[in-house]
Amino acid sequence: MFDILAYDFMQRALLSGATIAVLCSVVGMFLVLRRYSLFGDAIAHSSFGGVALGLLMGVYPLWMAYVVSIISAVLITKLREKFDISGDAAIAVMLSSGIAVALVIIGLSGGFSIDIFSFLFGSILLVDADNTILILTLTGSILLVILFLFKQILYSTFDEKQAMVSGINVSRINYLIIFMAGLTVVTAIQLVGVLLISALFVIPNIAAMMAGRGFRGTMVISIAMSVSSVLVGIMLSYSLNIAPAGSIVLISILMLGVMLAAKSRGLLHAAVWTGRQKKPV
Numbered sequence: 001m002f003d004i005l006a007y008d009f010m011q012r013a014l015l016s017g018a019t020i021a022v023l024c025s026v027v028g029m030f031l032v033l034r035r036y037s038l039f040g041d042a043i044a045h046s047s048f049g050g051v052a053l054g055l056l057m058g059v060y061p062l063w064m065a066y067v068v069s070i071i072s073a074v075l076i077t078k079l080r081e082k083f084d085i086s087g088d089a090a091i092a093v094m095l096s097s098g099i100a101v102a103l104v105i106i107g108l109s110g111g112f113s114i115d116i117f118s119f120l121f122g123s124i125l126l127v128d129a130d131n132t133i134l135i136l137t138l139t140g141s142i143l144l145v146i147l148f149l150f151k152q153i154l155y156s157t158f159d160e161k162q163a164m165v166s167g168i169n170v171s172r173i174n175y176l177i178i179f180m181a182g183l184t185v186v187t188a189i190q191l192v193g194v195l196l197i198s199a200l201f202v203i204p205n206i207a208a209m210m211a212g213r214g215f216r217g218t219m220v221i222s223i224a225m226s227v228s229s230v231l232v233g234i235m236l237s238y239s240l241n242i243a244p245a246g247s248i249v250l251i252s253i254l255m256l257g258v259m260l261a262a263k264s265r266g267l268l269h270a271a272v273w274t275g276r277q278k279k280p281v
Contacts, residue, residue: 004238012132013124013244017234020191021200021226023139026146027184028201029219030177033157037202039076039178042091043185044197046072046098051119051189052105061119065186072098073182077174122193122245124234131190138187142180153177154215191230192245200226203252210259225255 004010024040031039050068054061072094079090127135146153156163156173164170188200208222233248240247 004235009125009127010234010238012127012129013234014231016127016132016135017124017191017230017244017248018227019135019139020188021204021230022223023142023184024188024200025204025223025226026143026219027177027181029205029222030153030157031181031201032205034177036091036181038091038095038198039073039181040185040188040201041198042076042095042098043069043072043182044189044194045095045102047182047186047189048119048194049098049102049105050186052102056105056108062186062190065119065189066183069182069186070179073178074175077178081171119189120193122189122191122196122243124191124244125238127190135187135190138183142183145176145180149173149176192248196245196249199249199252203249203256204229207252207256207259210256210263225252229255 005014028040031037047065047069050065051061053059053068054064057064076090076094079093152163152168152173153176155166156168156170160170163173185197188197192200204222204226205218207225208218211218211221213221229251230248233251234244236242236251237244237247
C-alpha cells in the first residue's frame with residue numbers, strides 16, 4: 001500500500017487532505033460550540049451555486065465559490081442579528097436557497113457535467129500543485145489569525161454577553177469566524193465535496209468531546225482524529241478503488257462509534273464536554 005506514496009499526485013492529495021483536516025477541525029470546533037453545526041452544509045450548498053455560476057460564466061469555479069460562500073456567510077449573520085432569527089433557522093434558509101439557485105443555474109448551463117460531479121463528491125486525488133499551494137496558504141493564514149485572536153474568539157464563543165462587557169468587539173469576531181468558515185468550506189469541498197462537507201466540521205469534534213478533556217485537549221484529539229481519518233481514507237480509497245470522500249467520512253463515523261462505545265462502557269470516565277464550562281481553559 002505504501003508504494004503509492006511514490007506518486008506525486010498521492011503526495012499532494014495526502015498533504016492537502018491533512019492540511020484541510022486540521023483547518024476543518026479547528027474552525028469546526030468554534031462552529032459546534034456556537035451551535036452552528038450545519039453552517040458548513042449551508043455554505044457548501046451556497047458555494048455550489050457559485051461553482052455552477054462560474055462554470056456557466058467561464059470563470060474558475062473555486063474563485064466564484066469563494067465569493068458566494070463569503071456573501072452567504074454574511075447573510076446568515078445578518079439574518080441572525082438584524083431580524084432576530086435563530087441561527088439554525090437562518091442556516092436552513094440559506095441551505096435550501098443555495099441548492100435551489102445551484103439547480104436553476106445548472107439547468108441553464110445544460111445540466112450536470114463531470115466538473116459539477118467533482119465538486120459534489122470531491123476530487124482530492126486530482127488536486128494539482130497550484131491548488132496545494134493555495135490550500136497551504138489559506139490554512140496557514142486562517143490558523144495564524146485564530147492564534148493571534150485566540151482569547152477573544154474563545155471568550156466570544158463561550159459567553160458573548162460577558163465578552164462584550166469585557167470590551168471585546170463580539171460583532172467583529174462573529175463576522176471573522178463566519179468569514180474564515182466560508183473560506184474553509186470552499187477549500188474543503190475539494191476533499192469531500194459539497195454533500196459531505198459538514199462531516200469534517202462536526203464528526204471529529206463530537207467524537208473528541210466524548211473524552212471530556214477540556215478545550216485544548218479536545219482540540220488536539222479532534223485534529224488527530226480528523227487527520228487520521230483523511231490520511232487512512234485517501235489511501236484506502238486508492239487501494240480499493242472507492243470514493244475518497246465516502247471512505248474518509250465512514251472512518252470518521254467509525255471513530256465516533258468507538259468513542260461512543262467506550263463512553264457507554266465506562267472506559268471514558270470524564271463527563272462529556274459540551275464547551276459550556278465557565279472556564280474554557
